[in-house]
Amino acid sequence: MTLAALIDDLVSANHILYNEGVVDGFGHVSVRHPERADRYFLARSIAPAVVKREDIMEFDLESDAIERGPRPYLERFIHGEIYRARRDVHAVVHSHSPSVIPFSVTGTRLQPIFHLGGFLGAGAPIFEIREAGGPETDMLIRTPDLGVALASTLGSAAYALMRGHGSVAVGVSLKQAVFRAIYAEVNARLQANASRLGEITFLNAAEAANAAATNDQMVDRPWELWKKRVSGS
Numbered sequence: 001m002t003l004a005a006l007i008d009d010l011v012s013a014n015h016i017l018y019n020e021g022v023v024d025g026f027g028h029v030s031v032r033h034p035e036r037a038d039r040y041f042l043a044r045s046i047a048p049a050v051v052k053r054e055d056i057m058e059f060d061l062e063s064d065a066i067e068r069g070p071r072p073y074l075e076r077f078i079h080g081e082i083y084r085a086r087r088d089v090h091a092v093v094h095s096h097s098p099s100v101i102p103f104s105v106t107g108t109r110l111q112p113i114f115h116l117g118g119f120l121g122a123g124a125p126i127f128e129i130r131e132a133g134g135p136e137t138d139m140l141i142r143t144p145d146l147g148v149a150l151a152s153t154l155g156s157a158a159y160a161l162m163r164g165h166g167s168v169a170v171g172v173s174l175k176q177a178v179f180r181a182i183y184a185e186v187n188a189r190l191q192a193n194a195s196r197l198g199e200i201t202f203l204n205a206a207e208a209a210n211a212a213a214t215n216d217q218m219v220d221r222p223w224e225l226w227k228k229r230v231s232g233s
């Protein structure tokens with residue numbers, strides 16, 4: 001894929017995540033530079049739904065902009081520090097998608113309730129900002145140190161919750177990270193609904209891993225649908 005095509009996909013990812021109810025005025029998605037592992041692309045501080053090619057900025061892993069430009073997102077350290085910690089990760093979505101938030105504050109673990117949530121594995125880890133930032137933060141990942149702490153909680157997982165704030169989804173590609181961000185939100189909705197009906201049988205470890213491996217081969221299909229919805233064609 002050419003760099004221009006990748007940037008086009010990044011713009012599409014912004015629009016898709018808005019259209020599917022994962023981001024609103026807030027939240028962001030980035031992609032690692034395909035030729036320079038120590039750089040990534042992320043929009044300037046702007047609502048995802050209105051991102052255009054010219055809004056995309058390039059950053060190093062300190063999350064400093066390569067060229068002086070417009071104001072970047074305060075929470076860009078989420079992206080830089082995850083790319084530094086996880087060589088396998090090539091895309092990151094940070095959002096405040098609403099259905100997952102209750103699972104960050106109640107002690108009820110977000111777990112794979114259906115095959116499309118298989119990437120949740122044994123359950124999403126939860127980042128507690130008080131452990132790294134003390135009791136008086138504004139909840140935002142606004143420093144490199146907080147980004148390092150979040151990446152540490154994420155560990156080798158595909159998805160992590162941030163207590164009282166939101167989540168991060170990572171992937172080997174933009175399509176995989178977007179898939180995970182969208183289906184984590186769906187999984188959370190289903191899990192909350194099912195919990196009102198009775199005790200839930202979750203996917204076991206083997207089912208979750210096998211389902212995730214199968215889904216990883218199919219990320220193109222929903223991406224084409226989601227893209228069609230935002231392009232209107």
Ligand SMILES: [Zn+2]
Pocket residue numbers: 027075094095096140165166
């Ligand atoms: Zn945030």
